[in-house]
Amino acid sequence: MRRAKNMSIRLLGVMAGSMFCASTALAYLMVAWGASEGFYFPGDPSHGILTNGETTIAQLIFSVDAVADPVDINNSAGGYVSGDDVVLAEYTLTSGINCDEWAYFGAPNYTGAYSAGYIFGRIFEDNTPAIGERYFNGPMETAEDRSPPQSPQSYDFNSGPGYGDDLDQVIPIPEPLTAALYGLGTLVILHRRRKA
């Protein structure tokens, strides 16, 4: 005779879910993500980061080591992340369409395979990040294994009430060594092409 099963859910990072379901053996990373308060430029909390019609990008990022590695402006294909960071999902925000000047939003849920690590959010000042422009990293949170019938893990870029958060990070110039390697790589490619 089969036993009735009992499951528990850990709440808001405090209650951990454990369940024994015959039908769902897979581990899921299931995240509801958004920003409840919005964003502003440093020193100017009376205005949001977007004017009407402007667009920007919000990202949900996975990190193995719980470190938000700096933006890599040369990695546009990978979502501008560096180190062990991986972009799980992107959400495009356009003021007047799906947000207002403050860029608060609720993105569609992300669902993917679970692996141990951390998640954090990132938002740029616009949709074409460039050196010297600003961005913001949300709080780093432990990724949780959430499979139905558990509820999604919720993630808020903003951690407290007020006018939101300021874009306190600046997209750096690629470090000299990296730039040198890029230059060297370019020279090698050119040299090969000439030979060919």
Added chain:
Amino acid sequence: MKRLVLAVIVAAAALALFCYAQTNQVLSRNAVGYVQVSVPSGGYALVSLNFESLDGSDLTIADVVGDQLPVGSYAHIWDRNSKVYQSELRTRGGWSPGTNVITRGVGFWLEVPSSAATASEHIVYVMGEVPDSFNQGATTTISNVQGLDALAYPFPSAVVWTNTALASNALVGDYLHVWNVTSQSYNSYLKTRGGWTTPDNFTIEPGQSFWFETSGTQDWTEIKPYTWPE
């Protein structure tokens, strides 16, 4: 004699009026309703009870679902106090352990594992007495909503989410997680400084439950949205 006859007539009229009034009250009582929910094979449905029991006793999964789901199905009932599930398994002998109480306005899952399914979809009729002013009062309060809670609109009526007191009194940063039984996935909505990110007129249907995740605490009170039963 005339006086006696008159008194008898008046008394009879008063009795008839009283009986009529009583009959009227009886007519407004014990209105039974039902809500249809479906559970896909190998899937889950996040449902709720919008009704009371007819005799005032506590309702268990045997009362609410009975034998409408196949042997091997599960009900996972959210325990609001301890924030855990209490699960029930449908065995050949009925639901086991069969003791967990299902409360109006609190969510629970129905699960039909693929191994237990006898059809691609299982229809369940959740039945009971429609809450009225006589048995429940004009309002219903779900007290001490905090943290993560599986809740439901406590009446068998559809309601626009943003018209509920729960949505109105939610704090910025609170989440609503709604299970989509068709896609077997969640849609989540955040309360921002600009309001809820739900689509316009986003509706909670009868029999539907949802997760409400809050950083605050509130007693959720709703007024009975229909005039009959009174």
